[in-house]
Each structure stands twice: as structure tokens, then as C-alpha cells.
Amino acid sequence: MNDFEEFTKNMTRLESEAWDWIIRLDADDELNEREKSQLTHWLARSPAHVEQIRKLNEFWGNQVLAELLQPAKKMEQTKSKTNTNWFNPVYGFSFAIMLAISGGLFYWFQLAQIPVYSNSYVTAYGQHQKIKLADGSTVNLNSNSQLKVAYSEGARDLWLVKGEAHFSVVKDQSRPFNVYAANGRVQAVGTAFTVDLASQSNLNVLVTEGQIALSLARPENNQLNLDQVFSTNDLTVHSAYSGLMQDVAFMSAGDFVGFDSSMDIETVKHDLTHSIKSLTAQAIEAKQAWQQGELVFTGQSLKEVVVLLQRYSPLQIEIADPELEDLQIGGRFEINNIESLFKNLEANFNIEVQKSALDKVIIRSSI
Numbered sequence: 050m051n052d053f054e055e056f057t058k059n060m061t062r063l064e065s066e067a068w069d070w071i072i073r074l075d076a077d078d079e080l081n082e083r084e085k086s087q088l089t090h091w092l093a094r095s096p097a098h099v100e101q102i103r104k105l106n107e108f109w110g111n112q113v114l115a116e117l118l119q120p121a122k123k124m125e126q127t128k129s130k131t132n133t134n135w136f137n138p139v140y141g142f143s144f145a146i147m148l149a150i151s152g153g154l155f156y157w158f159q160l161a162q163i164p165v166y167s168n169s170y171v172t173a174y175g176q177h178q179k180i181k182l183a184d185g186s187t188v189n190l191n192s193n194s195q196l197k198v199a200y201s202e203g204a205r206d207l208w209l210v211k212g213e214a215h216f217s218v219v220k221d222q223s224r225p226f227n228v229y230a231a232n233g234r235v236q237a238v239g240t241a242f243t244v245d246l247a248s249q250s251n252l253n254v255l256v257t258e259g260q261i262a263l264s265l266a267r268p269e270n271n272q273l274n275l276d277q278v279f280s281t282n283d284l285t286v287h288s289a290y291s292g293l294m295q296d297v298a299f300m301s302a303g304d305f306v307g308f309d310s311s312m313d314i315e316t317v318k319h320d321l322t323h324s325i326k327s328l329t330a331q332a333i334e335a336k337q338a339w340q341q342g343e344l345v346f347t348g349q350s351l352k353e354v355v356v357l358l359q360r361y362s363p364l365q366i367e368i369a370d371p372e373l374e375d376l377q378i379g380g381r382f383e384i385n386n387i388e389s390l391f392k393n394l395e396a397n398f399n400i401e402v403q404k405s406a407l408d409k410v411i412i413r414s415s416i
Contacts, residue, residue, distance in 0.1 A: 266293045366410045373400065
């Protein structure tokens with residue numbers, strides 16, 4: 050086996066593509082317009098493509114390309130030449146490739162300024178959806194929820210518009226994974242956590258694996274809001290909003306917290322030092338049961354249960370007797386069978402559940 054065969058037998062795809070261009074550049078005839086455009090786009094895909102041509106040319110020894118890839122040396126050599134003829138085929142060829150490379154890099158930097166992946170996801174009542182994102186991360190989107198995604202070269206940004214979602218994040222140190230909701234942000238590199246937008250400003254965060262940083266937008270800079278950020282593909286806007294965030298807490302696996310993201314940062318910081326709880330495995334399982342299509346209650350008040358049910362059903366549920374609101378409820382129920390929950394209430398808690406209209410339910414004491 051000769052040296053060339055030994056060098057090329059285990060080429061990567063990138064190396065093979067670079068070799069194809071080097072061989073074409075070494076041909077007697079110049080690149081045509083179509084080939085120049087193809088080379089520009091190939092170089093534009095990544096600076097690694099330009100670097101690969103540099104490296105492989107050390108083996109190939111294309112003099113024109115070598116001069117092109119060493120501009121400082123070329124400038125030294127051409128200082129003494131006062132009448133360089135750029136219409137000479139050799140110099141014209143070199144100049145054309147230089148334009149291709151510079152144009153390609155400009156094109157690549159332009160690409161870096163727009164999202165490389167974006168999408169929106171919505172679930173209906175009683176539905177949850179498992180989503181695989183472009184980087185391999187997964188999202189389990191709960192019932193009656195909405196999520197927007199905007200991946201760029203430098204960040205993985207997601208906006209939980211409403212509802213709840215669990216995120217399993219593929220590790221990427223170079224691109225943080227940011228979940229924005231209300232006025233807050235959960236940031237991770239590679240971990241798993243749930244964000245629940247319980248109301249317009251109330252957030253619940255549960256970390257099931259690894260660590261996350263919890264942040265709030267500084268209130269004095271609220272002229273930028275998430276509606277504006279996610280309605281544009283201009284990453285300078287995304288970056289500007291990200292710059293408004295200030296860390297308020299760090300959480301680890303098993304930690305849970307609920308807080309009002311509309312409060313000022315110092316108040317939230319103070320409150321979070323006392324309100325972050327470390328949950329038992331049983332409590333975590335109960336909070337994550339919706340991913341298996343179940344609702345698990347472990348002593349929540351009837352009022353809390355009714356609020357939660359609004360996420361899974363369009364029914365308007367009213368507690369007619371205020372003394373029932375604090376009644377503690379326990380049990381495991383199927384999300385798509387809320388009727389069984391109503392029957393359980395009637396059978397075990399002396400409660401009457403009455404359907405007063407097609408979409409309205411009234412809960413009252415049966416005594």
C-alpha cells in the first residue's frame with residue numbers, strides 16, 4: 050500500500066469532502082460558477098471545513114492553495130512585485146478561491162445568527178405528547194400545554210407558554226438549555242427537570258436529575274418580554290433577554306420549589322432559601338405520575354385537586370360548600386377518567402357531585 054492509500058483509507062466524511070475539493074482545485078481548468086457556489090456553501094457550513102482543507106493541503110502540497118492559506122507569507126512575497134497581474138490565470142484562480150472562502154465564512158456567520166431549529170407544540174385536554182428535539186433531548190408535554198422552541202448555534206431556548214413539561218436534556222457544555230416561563234428561567238447543561246406554569250406568574254420546578262440554575266428577569270428591564278423574544282428569529286433579541294436574567298437559586302436532584310415569578314428578585318432570593326424542599330422518591334413519583342397518564346393525590350386539599358383538574362378537563366368545577374375546600378384527598382386516578390374521581394369522592398367523603406350543565410360540575414356536601 051502506498052503512502053497516499055495509507056493516508057486516505059480511514060478518511061472521515063469531512064476529510065473525504067475536503068480532498069474532493071483539493072483535487073478539483075488542483076485541476077488545470079478553473080472552477081465554473083456553479084462549482085464556486087458549491088464550494089462557498091460547503092465552506093459556509095462550518096469553520097472546520099476551512100481548517101480541514103488547510104490540514105489536508107499540507108499533505109497534498111497544492112502551491113496555489115498553500116499561498117492562499119498563508120496570507121501573511123504571500124503578502125511578504127508580493128511586496129517586491131509592483132506589477133502583479135491579477136488577470137494571470139494562476140493569480141485569478143487564487144483570488145477566486147479567496148473570495149469563495151471569505152464569502153463562505155461570512156455566510157456561515159450569517160447562519161449563526163438565525164435559529165437552526167424552531168417549532169411549536171400544543172396539547173389538548175387529556176393529551177400529553179413526547180417530543181424529541183433536534184439535539185436528542187426529549188420533552189414530555191402535559192395536557193393543555195404549549196411550548197415554543199428556538200435552537201441556535203449558541204443556545205437551546207424554549208418557552209413554556211402554558212401548562213407543564215418535563216425535560217430530559219442531552220449534555221452540551223457549549224449550548225446551555227434554557228426553559229423560560231413567565232418571568233423566570235430554568236437553565237441546565239445536561240439534566241432532567243419539570244417546569245409547571247401553575248398560573249400566569251406562579252412557577253413550580255422539580256429537578257429529577259442533575260442540577261439546574263433558577264433565574265429571574267431583572268424588573269427594571271421588563272421592556273423586553275417573552276412574547277417579543279419568541280416572535281422573532283433575531284438572536285440579538287434572544288441574547289438581550291437572556292442578559293436580563295439573574296440567578297436566584299441553584300437546585301439539585303430531588304429539589305422542588307413553587308414561587309411567584311412576578312415578585313422582585315431580592316424577595317424571591319430570600320423566600321427560596323426557605324421554600325426549596327427535598328422530596329422523597331414517593332413524592333417525586335406522585336408529581337410525575339401524569340407522564341404515565343395518572344393523577345396521584347397524597348393528601349392535597351379538595352381545592353388544590355379541583356385547580357389541578359382544570360388542566361385535564363374543560364369542565365368548570367365549582368365547590369359549593371366552602372367547608373369542603375380543605376378536605377384532604379388521596380388516591381390514584383386515570384387522567385382520562387375523571388368520572389372515577391368524582392365517584393370516589395361521593396363514595397368516601399359524603400360528597401355529592403352534580404352536573405348542572407354540559408360542561409359544569411358542582412361539588413357540595415351530601416349531608
